[in-house]
Amino acid sequence: MIRFLHSADWQIGKPFERFGEMGAVLRAARLDAIDRIGAVAREQGVRHVLVAGDVWDGERLAPLTRRQPLERMRAAADVTWWLLPGNHDPHRPGGLWESLIADGLPPNVRTLLEPEPVEMEPGAFVLPAPLRSKDEGRDLTVWMDGAATPEGAVRIGLAHGSVRDFSRRQEARNRVDLSRRASAGLAYLALGDWHGTLEIGPGVWYAGTPEPDRHDSQETGQVLLVEAVAGGAPARVTPLPVGSFTWRSQTLDLVTEAVAGPMLDAIEAAAHGRLVLKLAVTGALGLGALQRIEGRLDLLAARLAHLDIDRSGLVAVPDPEELAALGTGPVLEAVAARLRDLAGGTGTLPAGFDAGGHVPAQLASDALVRLWRLAQERDAGGRGGAAP
Numbered sequence: 001m002i003r004f005l006h007s008a009d010w011q012i013g014k015p016f017e018r019f020g021e022m023g024a025v026l027r028a029a030r031l032d033a034i035d036r037i038g039a040v041a042r043e044q045g046v047r048h049v050l051v052a053g054d055v056w057d058g059e060r061l062a063p064l065t066r067r068q069p070l071e072r073m074r075a076a077a078d079v080t081w082w083l084l085p086g087n088h089d090p091h092r093p094g095g096l097w098e099s100l101i102a103d104g105l106p107p108n109v110r111t112l113l114e115p116e117p118v119e120m121e122p123g124a125f126v127l128p129a130p131l132r133s134k135d136e137g138r139d140l141t142v143w144m145d146g147a148a149t150p151e152g153a154v155r156i157g158l159a160h161g162s163v164r165d166f167s168r169r170q171e172a173r174n175r176v177d178l179s180r181r182a183s184a185g186l187a188y189l190a191l192g193d194w195h196g197t198l199e200i201g202p203g204v205w206y207a208g209t210p211e212p213d214r215h216d217s218q219e220t221g222q223v224l225l226v227e228a229v230a231g232g233a234p235a236r237v238t239p240l241p242v243g244s245f246t247w248r249s250q251t252l253d254l255v256t257e258a259v260a261g262p263m264l265d266a267i268e269a270a271a272h273g274r275l276v277l278k279l280a281v282t283g284a285l286g287l288g289a290l291q292r293i294e295g296r297l298d299l300l301a302a303r304l305a306h307l308d309i310d311r312s313g314l315v316a317v318p319d320p321e322e323l324a325a326l327g328t329g330p331v332l333e334a335v336a337a338r339l340r341d342l343a344g345g346t347g348t349l350p351a352g353f354d355a356g357g358h359v360p361a362q363l364a365s366d367a368l369v370r371l372w373r374l375a376q377e378r379d380a381g382g383r384g385g386a387a388p
C-alpha cells in the first residue's frame with residue numbers, strides 16, 4: 001500500500017490584479033498553502049505529495065516567484081514533492097522546468113517531465129502525463145495502458161486536463177479518457193485542472209486548488225489523502241481542508257427594503273475577514289432605501305477580505321415623495337419624472353438620444369442617485385444655513 005496527498009493547480013504567481021492591495025495577500029496565501037499541505041502530510045504520516053499540474057501560473061515568471069514555492073517545499077523536508085507540468089506551466093525546450101533544474105531543485109522535489117513510470121517507494125509507481133504545450137490535442141494518458149511495472153506494483157496515474165466538457169470557462173482541452181484507470185490498471189488517477197475537488201469515479205479525482213481562487217460553488221481549498229493498493233481496487237480517498245480563504249458568490253435581490261433587510265442580516269452574520277465575496281445586487285428600490293442599503297454594504301466591505309459588488313441589475317426608482325423632494329421647479333420635476341420612468345422600465349429615451357452603449361434604465365438610475373445626493377446637500381445647506 002502507498003499513502004500520499006494529491007494536490008493540483010497551485011498557480012503560484014497568479015496576479016489577482018483586480019483585488020488591489022488584497023492581491024498581494026492572496027498571492028502569499030497560495031505559498032502558505034504549501035506549508036499547510038506539508039503540515040497535513042506530517043499529521044497524516046504521509047511521505048509523498050503529488051501535484052497534478054499548474055504548480056506555477058505561467059511560464060515567464062520572475063525568478064523569485066519561480067523559486068519561492070520550491071523553498072517552501074524544501075522546508076517540508078520529510079515529504080517528497082512530485083511535480084507535473086500542466087497547461088499553465090508546460091515543459092517546453094528551454095522553458096520554465098529547465099530553468100528550475102538549472103536553479104537547483106531541493107533534494108525532496110522531483111519533477112515528472114517524461115511519460116515513464118517512476119518508483120515513488122518500493123512497489124509503488126507514478127505514471128505521469130506531463131504537458132509540453134498548453135493544448136496537446138491528444139490524450140497524454142494513452143501510454144499508461146502499456147506501461148510496464150513489476151508484478152504486484154501499485155500504479156498511480158498523474159495527469160492534467162479535462163475528462164469532459166466542464167461548463168463555464170474551464171478549458172475543455174487536454175482530454176483524459178475516463179476509462180484510463182481501468183484500462184491502465186491504475187489504483188488511482190490523480191487529476192489536475194479543475195479548481196474544485198471533484199470525484200469523477202472510483203479512484204479518479206480532481207484535487208482542486210488548495211487555496212480557492214474563484215467564486216465557484218464547488219468545494220475548493222482541499223487536499224486529498226489517498227490510500228492505494230495493488231490489485232485493481234480503487235484507492236480510498238479522504239478530502240482534507242487546507243484553504244485559508246473562502247470564496248463565495250451570492251445574489252441580493254432587493255425586492256423591497258423589508259425583504260432585503262433580513263437577507264443582508266444573514267450575509268452580515270456570515271461575514272468574516274477571510275471571506276472573498278462577490279455580491280450581485282438586483283432589484284428596484286426607492287432612493288432613501290437604496291442609500292441605507294449602500295451604507296450597510298460599505299460596512300460589510302470593511303468586514304470582508306474583499307467585496308466585489310455587481311450593481312448591473314439594480315435600479316433606483318424614487319417613490320412619489322422622493323420624486324417631489326428631487327424636483328423644485330417645473331424643469332427639474334419633469335426631468336426627475338422622466339428619469340423615474342426610464343429607471344422603472346416604462347419610459348423611453350428622447351428621440352436621437354445616444355445612451356453610449358449603456359442600459360438606459362441603469363443610466364437613469366445613476367442620474368437619479370446623483371440628483372438625490374445633490375438634493376440632500378441642497379436641503380442640508382438650506383437647514384444649516386449657507387456655508388461660510
Ligand SMILES: [Mn+2]
Nearest residue numbers: 054086087193
Ligand atoms: Mn490547468
